[in-house]
Amino acid sequence: xxxxxxxxxxxxxxxxxxxxxxxxxxxxxxxxxxxxxxxxxxxxxxxxxxxxxxxxxxxxxxxxxxxxxxxxxxxxxxxxxxxxxxxxxxxxxxxxxxxxxxxxxxxxxxxxxxxxxxxxxxxxxxxxxxxxxxxxxxxxxxxxxxxxxxxxxxxxxxxxxxxxxxxxxxxxxxxxxxxxxxxxxxxxxxxxxxxxxxxxxxxxxxxxxxxxxxxxxxxxxxxxxxxxxxxxxxxxxxxxxxxxxxxxxxxxxxxxxxxxxxxxxxxxxxxxxxxxxxxxxxxxxxxxxxxxxxxxxxxxxxxxxxxxxxxxxxxxxxxxxxxxxxxxxxxxxxxxxxxxxxxxxxxxxxxxxxxxxxxxxxxxxxxxxxxxxxxxxxxxxxxxxxxxxxxxxxxxxxxxxxxxxxxxxxxxxxxxxxxxxxxxxxxxxxxxxxxxxxxxxxxxxxxxxxxxxxxxxxxxxxxxxxxxxxxxxxxxxxxxxxxxxxxxxxxxxxxxxxxxxxxxxxxxxxxxxxxxxxxxxxxxxxxxxxxxxxxxxxxxxxxxxxxxxxxxxxxxxxxxxxxxxxxxxxxxxxxxxxxxxxxxxxxxxxxxxxxxxxxxxxxxxxxxxxxxxxxxxxxxxxxxxxxxxxxxxxxxxxxxxxxxxxxxxxxxxxxxxxxxxxxxxxxxxxxxxxxxxxxxxxxxxxxxxxxxxxxxxxxxxxxxxxxxxxxxxxxxxxxxxxxxxxxxxxxxxxxxxxxxxxxxxxxxxxxxxxxxxxxxxxxxxxxxxxxxxxxxxxxxxxxxxxxxxxxxxxxxxxxxxxxxxxxxxxxxxxxxxxxxxxxxxxxxxxxxxxxxxxxxxxxxxxxx
Amino acid sequence: xxxxxxxxxxxxxxxxxxxxxxxxxxxxxxxxxxxxxxxxxxxxxxxxxxxxxxxxxxxxxxxxxxxxxxxxxxxxxxxxxxxxxxxxxxxxxxxxxxxxxxxxxxxxxx
Numbered sequence: 001x002x003x004x005x006x007x008x009x010x011x012x013x014x015x016x017x018x019x020x021x022x023x024x025x026x027x028x029x030x031x032x033x034x035x036x037x038x039x040x041x042x043x044x045x046x047x048x049x050x051x052x053x054x055x056x057x058x059x060x061x062x063x064x065x066x067x068x069x070x071x072x073x074x075x076x077x078x079x080x081x082x083x084x085x086x087x088x089x090x091x092x093x094x095x096x097x098x099x100x101x102x103x104x105x106x107x108x109x110x111x112x113x114x115x116x117x118x119x120x121x122x123x124x125x126x127x128x129x130x131x132x133x134x135x136x137x138x139x140x141x142x143x144x145x146x147x148x149x150x151x152x153x154x155x156x157x158x159x160x161x162x163x164x165x166x167x168x169x170x171x172x173x174x175x176x177x178x179x180x181x182x183x184x185x186x187x188x189x190x191x192x193x194x195x196x197x198x199x200x201x202x203x204x205x206x207x208x209x210x211x212x213x214x215x216x217x218x219x220x221x222x223x224x225x226x227x228x229x230x231x232x233x234x235x236x237x238x239x240x241x242x243x244x245x246x247x248x249x250x251x252x253x254x255x256x257x258x259x260x261x262x263x264x265x266x267x268x269x270x271x272x273x274x275x276x277x278x279x280x281x282x283x284x285x286x287x288x289x290x291x292x293x294x295x296x297x298x299x300x301x302x303x304x305x306x307x308x309x310x311x312x313x314x315x316x317x318x319x320x321x322x323x324x325x326x327x328x329x330x331x332x333x334x335x336x337x338x339x340x341x342x343x344x345x346x347x348x349x350x351x352x353x354x355x356x357x358x359x360x361x362x363x364x365x366x367x368x369x370x371x372x373x374x375x376x377x378x379x380x381x382x383x384x385x386x387x388x389x390x391x392x393x394x395x396x397x398x399x400x401x402x403x404x405x406x407x408x409x410x411x412x413x414x415x416x417x418x419x420x421x422x423x424x425x426x427x428x429x430x431x432x433x434x435x436x437x438x439x440x441x442x443x444x445x446x447x448x449x450x451x452x453x454x455x456x457x458x459x460x461x462x463x464x465x466x467x468x469x470x471x472x473x474x475x476x477x478x479x480x481x482x483x484x485x486x487x488x489x490x491x492x493x494x495x496x497x498x499x500x501x502x503x504x505x506x507x508x509x510x511x512x513x514x515x516x517x518x519x520x521x522x523x524x525x526x527x528x529x530x531x532x533x534x535x536x537x538x539x540x541x542x543x544x545x546x547x548x549x550x551x552x553x554x555x556x557x558x559x560x561x562x563x564x565x566x567x568x569x570x571x572x573x574x575x576x577x578x579x580x581x582x583x584x585x586x587x588x589x590x591x592x593x594x595x596x597x598x599x600x601x602x603x604x605x606x607x608x609x610x611x612x613x614x615x616x617x618x619x620x621x622x623x624x625x626x627x628x629x630x631x632x633x634x635x636x637x638x639x640x641x642x643x644x645x646x647x648x649x650x651x652x653x654x655x656x657x658x659x660x661x662x663x664x665x666x667x668x669x670x671x672x673x674x675x676x677x678x679x680x681x682x683x684x685x686x687x688x689x690x691x692x693x694x695x696x697x698x699x700x701x702x703x704x705x706x707x708x709x710x711x712x713x714x715x716x717x718x719x720x721x722x723x724x725x726x727x728x729x730x731x732x733x734x735x736x737x738x739x740x741x742x743x744x745x746x747x748x749x750x751x752x753x754x755x756x757x758x759x760x761x762x763x764x765x766x767x768x769x770x771x772x773x774x775x776x777x778x779x780x781x782x783x784x785x786x787x788x789x790x791x792x793x794x795x796x797x798x799x800x801x802x803x804x805x806x807x808x809x810x811x812x813x814x815x816x817x818x819x820x821x822x823x824x825x826x827x828x829x830x831x832x833x834x835x836x837x838x839x840x841x842x843x844x845x846x847x848x
Numbered sequence: 849x850x851x852x853x854x855x856x857x858x859x860x861x862x863x864x865x866x867x868x869x870x871x872x873x874x875x876x877x878x879x880x881x882x883x884x885x886x887x888x889x890x891x892x893x894x895x896x897x898x899x900x901x902x903x904x905x906x907x908x909x910x911x912x913x914x915x916x917x918x919x920x921x922x923x924x925x926x927x928x929x930x931x932x933x934x935x936x937x938x939x940x941x942x943x944x945x946x947x948x949x950x951x952x953x954x955x956x957x958x
Contacts, residue, residue: 487911487912488909488910509883518909518910519882519883519884519908519909519910519915520883520909520910521907521909521910521911521916521918522906522907522909522918522923522925524909525907525909526907543863543864546863546865546866547863547864547865547866547883547907547908548865549907550907550920551902551905551906551907551920552920554866554905555905559902559905559920559921561898561900561921562900563900563901563902563905563921805861806868809869809901810869810870810871810876811856811857811861811868811869811870811879812856812857812870812871813870813871815871817876817901819894819900819901834899
């Protein structure tokens with residue numbers, strides 16, 4: 001039987017979701033799928049579009065790849081617009097004249113930005129905000145502009161204003177309505193949002209109808225308003241709403257709504273039974289849905305209907321939203337304007353903390369019908385669930401929006417009361433039942449839940465709620481959530497760190513005596529050793545501490561497979577003089593060490609035997625080198641690009657900053673190793689966004705990224721703070737590192753730590769940037785103490801004949817280990833394999 | 849036949865909680881002193897799983913009632929009393945008798 005041909009016009013987020021939904025059906029081999037896109041690339045994440053301005057590249061935003069489509073047999077045609085549909089004979093024709101027949105046609109043409117018909121709106125530097133190409137144009141325009149205006153104070157408009165601000169130009173928002181986000185917010189909410197945004201230095205001009213755009217005096221343009229006032233600007237972004245892209249459907253005679261939109265039924269079918277429409281181009285029950293989640297639902301419904309694999313229907317969608325605009329938390333649920341007949345509302349407004357919350361309930365006071373939250377959106381998850389699941393409100397509904405009193409529990413919604421069908425993550429349509437099922441199959445932490453169910457990996461708004469469902473599921477399955485680090489201590493690493501810090505415990509024996517049992521082990525000993533080093537920073541080879549260290553820490557080198565060590569001197573920021581380079585070369589030559597450049601911009605010397613370590617380090621220390629702590633769970637390197645001192649494009653001195661930072665934090669012991677990088681401009685040659693701490697120079701200071709990772713499980717770092725001066729930057733990193741050291745699990749890199757941190761990035765920002773726990777000074781003081789107690793462990797060791805005694809293979813003989821043997825390869829030596837050792841061929845003769 | 853004890857080092861050379869390697873009649877022996885009561889143990893220094901002479905540089909501790917050393921290479925545990933590998937019942941290492949005689953630490957030659 002010939003395959004059914006399914007044509008998809010448009011490869012945006014929803015078009016791609018449709019294809020993914022097709023691939024998920026069992027009968028996909030009976031279909032041939034072809035998709036057309038008029039953009040030069042396949043689907044990308046338009047929701048995260050603004051992250052393009054904080055460093056994300058077009059590649060980062062991609063939702064799929066050509067390889068994925070090829071592997072799954074999906075045909076795709078880029079840069080090609082479908083120009084005509086012949087419904088009689090069921091084929092389409094593209095701009096270039098290409099003709100493709102279809103059995104089913106899916107229109108996922110999306111929307112286009114509405115540009116108000118203002119005279120002068122078609123000049124240069126008058127732009128829109130929709131595609132990656134638009135963003136490229138905005139970036140170019142901003143380079144020769146000082147002031148920018150966004151026309152439209154809705155959700156996208158405020159994102160666009162943030163983009164302008166991030167590009168370093170003076171930003172203004174001009175809105176026709178009397179308040180910002182008029183669709184989602186009531187008057188009180190809009191007013192507070194305006195105040196907060198103005199405090200950030202963005203001009204807000206409401207009730208302004210632009211009449212014309214003419215040449216300006218100070219700036220490139222002047223916008224004249226109907227009330228006689230005006231505003232000067234160099235560039236203008238139109239973000240005054242979207243219009244469904246329905247031209248193709250219209251000319252093909254499909255039914256179109258009065259104000260646009262392709263009319264569909266509950267199965268996403270148009271009035272032609274072979275043609276479907278999904279996403280922002282579709283009009284269901286007189287409504288256009290401008291969010292991605294309803295679009296995704298439509299895509300699934302259409303795929304199921306076409307393949308006859310299900311009978312699901314699209315029955316509308318909840319348009320509640322929670323997001324951060326210009327750093328301000330904003331949420332809107334259901335009927336935010338209180339238009340439901342007879343409804344009542346509770347309002348909480350705090351001018352000091354700048355928080356506004358309004359809860360709108362049904363006439364009988366039993367159900368949530370809507371809510372507006374500004375400044376504090378913690379209640380969003382609970383309120384949304386109450387509304388979506390039509391649940392009854394508790395006795396005093398106001399408690400849901402009142403701040404929790406000191407010592408009391410914040411009023412919220414027990415996740416136990418939610419039905420299994422409650423949608424926790426609306427981006428990926430993950431229900432409470434899905435999460436519970438994942439937990440039952442062994443996903444027992446947030447990291448695992450994210451990778452199994454995708455929950456919280458979209459907008460992240462549901463992270464706190466998802467974590468609560470996880471914990472409740474673990475409990476109900478009888479899991480005792482055991483966080484003990486090992487059989488000797490009934491405490492988590494964080495608890496042990498608190499005990500050590502608060503009780504000022506300075507040795508392992510003291511801690512074992514007071515809080516543990518048995519002899520300790522290779523899990524708890526290094527953990528406690530690291531905690532003691534983090535808070536007191538004593539010499540790690542003191543008799544009290546030496547037994548706590550892994551062999552690498554005891555011998556201050558990295559043990560390799562044959563029992564020899566590698567040696568890594570610190571080369572801060574990767575900057576090294578020719579003289580020092582020569583010293584490294586001479587030492588390597590003298591001891592016949594294998595040399596290799598590391599990924600952290602320094603040099604690793606391999607094959608040193610125990611007795612050689614002090615001899616090697618004696619020469620290195622004499623030449624001014626220090627230990628590189630490559631053996632420790634500690635700060636490794638601060639990688640840098642060459643920066644503004646040499647580079648034509650450099651904006652700031654990345655090498656200078658990286659050397660300062662490396663010297664500041666060198667020797668700091670942490671739950672796991674820490675890697676840093678500093679880039680001198682946005683080209684990001686130092687790859688700072690895959691580091692625990694990444695710094696990128698901007699025209700106005702430094703952007704700080706945290707919790708990135710390369711290696712086994714790469715994670716793109718999160719933008720943490722922008723345009724910091726050097727002093728604030730250092731202060732912020734001090735706090736961040738100490739908070740990580742205090743609270744992370746053993747061997748937990750910052751990336752995994754953040755993913756498991758309740759409250760996620762927002763919480764971390766509150767603690768570090770807003771000092772919400774009031775521990776900022778304490779964290780800084782701890783770091784100061786740690787820095788004051790820094791010592792080069794190799795220098796200290798070389799000064800102690802007692803300690804040097806340990807650096808021989810035998811305590812009672814000068815012989816070396818007869819098992820160690822090398823062979824030559826590419827002009828250097830490497831460990832002999834077992835076979836080579838036994839055959840004794842080509843072995844290099846060792847001379848002591 | 850009289851027993852032969854070989855003095856390998858002074859008691860003060862061996863810091864509680866750590867190990868050292870001694871050469872005893874051509875054999876590499878790892879000697880450990882446990883932190884709690886300064887108890888002594890001696891086993892072969894050769895890690896049969898990692899194929900290297902490194903056990904003296906491993907970390908000591910306890911698993912239940914057993915005193916063990918963890919190989920610094922791949923972290924398998926060996927019972928210091930019996931030489932048995934905790935993770936792999938097929939693998940074990942040789943044990944030696946060790947004692948403190950005055951200020952010196954002695955290992956019985958086999």
